[in-house]
Amino acid sequence: MSGTESVAFDTPRRERRADNLAMWVFIGSEAMLFGAIFLIFLVAHIDLGPxxxxxxxxxxLPLGTVNTAVLITSSFTMALAHMLALHRRWRATIQALAATSALGACFLVVKGIEYGKKAWRRCLAFRFAIPDRIRLMPNSSSTSISR
Amino acid sequence: MSELRKLSFGYLGLLALLALTVGSSLVDLGGLNVALNLAIAAAKAVLIALLFMHLTGTLPRLAVGAAGLWLVILFGLTLIGR
Structure with a gap:
């Protein structure tokens, strides 16, 4: 779709497909990183249920719901921008990208309010009791090593 | 254009799934809540990958499948040893 000559590929179509594949490989590598983080969250959730x-x-609940809706809407405007760019409707593309940025800023503002409220109510992490069972477990990794 | 309809369908589907998530948080289904929420999250991921991110073609799907396989190994081997 770009007017520029490709150096590495015979045809623009082939280059586009290679770009697409590389982007998915990149997303897969991101999934590896976030997968490990989600796994830590899952294990903590299982161990520290209460x-x-x-x-x-x-x-x-309202703030979390609003923020999820904001995220979904920003995904939609981003996909919209991609579609408009393929149709070379640049002005509309820029508007969709601007909407995505504004929604991103909106997300951060709501997050700020959430964390502000939690700090105000002294609700941030590490204030919740960890059962003694965890500390006593012989094969519980971090605690037994650090002591 | 049909592409716009596809994106709108995805957007409305995601909002409906969000409503389902919020609704399920108001009723206590026991252990079923977690399973239901994970299923909803998976459905959202499929909607986004197919409609918003155009996951088409054999090679891209193979790449995503490979990532999924390694995640299964990561989660499986961690949880099986507990």
């Missing part, structure tokens, strides 16, 4: 249940009472 603490997670207590902490979840501090979460705001």
């Amino acid at each position: 603490a997670f249940a207590a902490a979840s009472k501090c979460l705001s």
